[in-house]
Amino acid sequence: xxxxxxxxxxxxxxxxxxxxxxxxxxxxxxxxxxxxxxxxxxxxxxxxxxxxxxxxxxxxxxxxxxxxxxxxxxxxxxxxxxxxxxxxxxxxxxxxxxxxxxxxxxxxxxxxxxxxxxxxxxxxxxxxxxxxxxxxxxxxxxxxxxxxxxxxxxxxxxxxxxxxxxxxxxxxxxxxxxxxxxxxxxxxxxxxxxxxxxxxxxxxxxxxxxxxxxxxxxxxxxxxxxxxxxxxxxxxxxxxxxxxxxxxxxxxxxxxxxxxxxxxxxxxxxxxxxxxxxxxxxxxxxxxxxxxxxxxxxxxxxxxxxxxxxxxxxxxxxxxxxxxxxxxxx
Numbered sequence: 001x002x003x004x005x006x007x008x009x010x011x012x013x014x015x016x017x018x019x020x021x022x023x024x025x026x027x028x029x030x031x032x033x034x035x036x037x038x039x040x041x042x043x044x045x046x047x048x049x050x051x052x053x054x055x056x057x058x059x060x061x062x063x064x065x066x067x068x069x070x071x072x073x074x075x076x077x078x079x080x081x082x083x084x085x086x087x088x089x090x091x092x093x094x095x096x097x098x099x100x101x102x103x104x105x106x107x108x109x110x111x112x113x114x115x116x117x118x119x120x121x122x123x124x125x126x127x128x129x130x131x132x133x134x135x136x137x138x139x140x141x142x143x144x145x146x147x148x149x150x151x152x153x154x155x156x157x158x159x160x161x162x163x164x165x166x167x168x169x170x171x172x173x174x175x176x177x178x179x180x181x182x183x184x185x186x187x188x189x190x191x192x193x194x195x196x197x198x199x200x201x202x203x204x205x206x207x208x209x210x211x212x213x214x215x216x217x218x219x220x221x222x223x224x225x226x227x228x229x230x231x232x233x234x235x236x237x238x239x240x241x242x243x244x245x246x247x248x249x250x251x252x253x254x255x256x257x258x259x260x261x262x263x264x265x266x267x268x269x270x271x272x273x274x275x276x277x278x279x280x281x282x283x284x285x286x287x288x289x290x291x292x293x294x295x296x297x298x299x300x301x302x303x304x305x306x307x308x309x310x311x312x313x314x315x316x317x318x319x320x321x322x323x324x325x326x327x328x329x330x
Contacts, residue, residue: 013273013281017226017288020271033302042298044179050294051187052077052249054287055242056265057272058190058256059110059235060199061286064269066231067278072101072113073239073265077133077258080106080243082139085148085253095167102240109135110236111229113276116229132262139255148253164251171248183245187290190238194283203230211278211293268293 008013028037036042056073063070080102087098109131116127151159173182198204206227209217218224242261247253272289274281296317300310 013275013285014288017271017273017285017292021288021292021295024292026298028295031299031303036302037163037299040179042302044174044181046298047184047187048181049297050290051181052242052245052289053194053261053264053268054187055238055245056261057268057286057290058187058194058283059238060262060265060269061274061281061283062194062207062231063124063235064266064274065198065211065278065281066207066228066278068117068228068231069128069130069233069266070110070113070232071125071262072109072131072135073242074258074261074263075132075139076106076109076236076239076247077243078255079109079135079139080240081247081250081257082143082148082255083253084244084247086142088167089148089150089162089253090152092162095165098167100250102244103237105238106238106240106243107233108236110232110234110239113236114229114232117232118225134174136255139200139308143253143255145255147255149251167244168248168251171245172251172253183249186241186245191283191287194234194286196284197230203227204271207231208279211280213279242327246317264293264314267314270318282311303326 032038056077057145060070060072083105084098084102087093087101088095093101113124113128116122116130116188117124150164152162153159153294171182171186174180175182175185198207203226206217206222206224207230209222210224210227214224239258243258246257250257267291269281269286270276270289271292272281272285272287274285274289293314296314297310300313
């Protein structure tokens with residue numbers, strides 16, 4: 001019997017991603033903080049905490065497969081959290097109308113980034129860096145540099161308080177007897193949409209072709225510009241969804257929300273095995289990357305490891321993942 005399929009599987013990104021996840025889980029089992037790691041509540045909270053990052057990772061995966069990068073998603077989270085909180089808390093707008101406005105805002109920013117990259121040939125790093133700064137500034141301008149919360153300040157300096165809209169509680173709710181967060185279901189929904197785009201739609205093939213060799217794809221009749229617009233537009237939409245989840249979890253709109261989230265989203269995609277050069281990868285790898293990052297954060301947290309050490313360790317793991325990809329590709 002041929003062992004070639006086994007060797008190919010052992011050399012695949014999926015196997016390496018599973019190996020990384022298994023290694024982190026094994027560390028959790030060894031350093032379980034007096035059994036805390038073995039409680040379901042630990043895993044439930046991990047899934048809730050990583051969901052916002054995972055939603056961003058879904059959009060980032062589409063962009064990376066197309067050969068690009070999106071540095072604006074963290075700022076879009078802050079902008080959309082502010083807009084959603086302002087419209088529902090301070091303006092009393094119905095939840096559906098506020099959700100539509102937020103979705104349109106996130107998608108629009110993504111499409112602008114895509115247009116700069118696809119139509120005006122601006123480097124993805126530069127274009128999305130500019131949108132990152134713009135979206136953060138817009139969030140601070142809309143909020144006046146203040147958190148949008150249930151407290152409303154009047155011109156005479158007094159405060160009044162509004163009730164928290166039901167949509168906040170619905171998004172941050174737990175179901176199945178408190179064993180699963182709605183935010184986690186939203187994350188899985190974003191995973192499903194991304195899988196559908198990549199595996200079942202023609203534009204998914206366009207994204208892979210564009211990221212693999214843009215010039216060859218163009219000569220083959222692939223609408224490269226439209227493919228990039230789709231990737232960045234969906235990335236902006238997913239960032240808007242993450243912004244709503246962030247606002248619901250914090251019960252406010254913070255203009256500083258989402259700071260450095262873009263780095264975590266990139267880490268999730270890369271650790272999962274998606275290649276930064278584009279053309280290869282998949283949303284399943286991103287799901288594995290999200291679980292790996294989530295468990296790593298949770299294991300370090302329950303063992304009272306400081307934030308500085310956590311950040312340094314995460315950075316080292318990203319570098320190791322990229323080097324492993326390069327070695328395997330070589």
